[in-house]
Amino acid sequence: MSDIGESFKSTIKKGWKIPSTIILFVITIGGLVQSGESANKYFPGITKWLTANLTVTLTVTVIALSFALVILFWYCGALQRNQKIIENNNQVNKIVLFLSPSSGGGGNFYQEHFSHLVKSAAMAASPRLNIHITLICPPKDFGNEDPELLLDVASNYPANLAGIFMIPAHPDKEINLKAIFRFKEKFPALVLLDVFPLNAQDISLKSLNFIGGDENEGGKLAALLAKRWLIKCNKKDLARVLILKGRSTLWEVQRVDSFKEALIQSSENHELNLAMYFEESKDLDYELKKACKEIDARINSGQDLTNFDLIFACNDEMAIGALEAMQNLISTKRANPKNLPKIIGYDGTPEMKRLIKSNNPFLLGTVDVDIEEQAERAINTMIMLLNESTAQLPELNLLRPTLCTNSSLLT
DSSP states (O other): OHHHHHHHHHHHHHHTHHHHHHHHHHHHHHHHHHOHHHHHHHSTTHHHHHHHTHHHHHHHHHHHHHHHHHHHHHHHHHHHHHHHHHHHHHHHEEEEEEEOSOSSTTHHHHHHHHHHHHHHHHHHOBTTTTBEEEEEOOSSOOTTOOGGGOHHHHHTOSSOEEEEEEOOSOTTSHHHHHHHHHHHHHOSSEEEESOOOOOTTOGGGGGSEEEEEOHHHHHHHHHHHHHHHHHHHTOOEEEEEEEEOSOOOTTTHHHHHHHHHHHHHHHHTTSSSEEEEEEEOOOOTTOHHHHHHHHHHHHHTTOOGGGOSEEEESSHHHHHHHHHHHHHHHHTTOSOGGGSOEEEEEEOOHHHHHHHHTTOTTEEEEEEOOHHHHHHHHHHHHHHHHTTOOTTOOSEEEEOOEEEEOHHHHO
């Protein structure tokens, strides 16, 4: 408000220039009239004319002064109206900070989240709600620091923040979970996205608002896609699957566990007449380059990639990284493309969908978590938090994912 006050004072000072100029001009004319010598010098005969037409002179002077006062009062009124608009705008416009892991690993997915939030905020703005959300993103890379540990960044941000959208990095760690609650104390309008601290023992988690995909359902969908491919291949005895993991938080390993459980159950129920073998990578932080290096390292260590039937990557960035490594393998003629494994991704990013639509021969499909719908729900949740109307907010707002498949491989 101090900045607005200074701006208003500055505008008032500037606003006085026009009416004061008019008044000074009228006074100057009056002085010339009073000085007969000066008046006759510059306006010959003007003194005699003004004396003879005193009534007209006084009338014109009064009208000029009245007109100047009307302009002055109108201008000051306009400044007051502008000040009220500024104050109302500050009440209606809410600045919300978006915090996510570094723009390195999974950067495209985080950027997609941010862009959809901005779009949903623009669509949600309306006079009826009397609120508008302006999304801002820190203009620096935090070098893979966990966003939930950056309370000082939010507290010292050069803007009056009304709320926070956050994608945590490691919310299951005790220090990180405590940091999330410190955020909640500082910014009651806190909405978590994508990753939630999965700790059933902590009742206080119910105070946190979360919007994201249903990880268990996503894993099952990926397993369904894998099963369709294995049945089509008429694979016998044993199916080998390489899993590229992002991070090992309890929330994120749900997609891996449900994927494996669904395939094992299909095997035990004889929907698949083969046993299942799974091999998991180390945490690759959802990074394309790390996934590509992981596949390269396996090849360079003498591992035959053709032994695997499938690669399940826990996000689309890693799926594309695995694809690049396989394409490099083909370009050097170190493997027959027909013998290389197919890839299943996760997230439904635009780039992955484009590759699938182009009938890429290695991509079976991806699990689409629909971040457009997530963004819409997140903005609606933020609006309710900012308006303090939280009675009907669900504890966990989970969306059921869908499959985006490569029909050319499955038909």
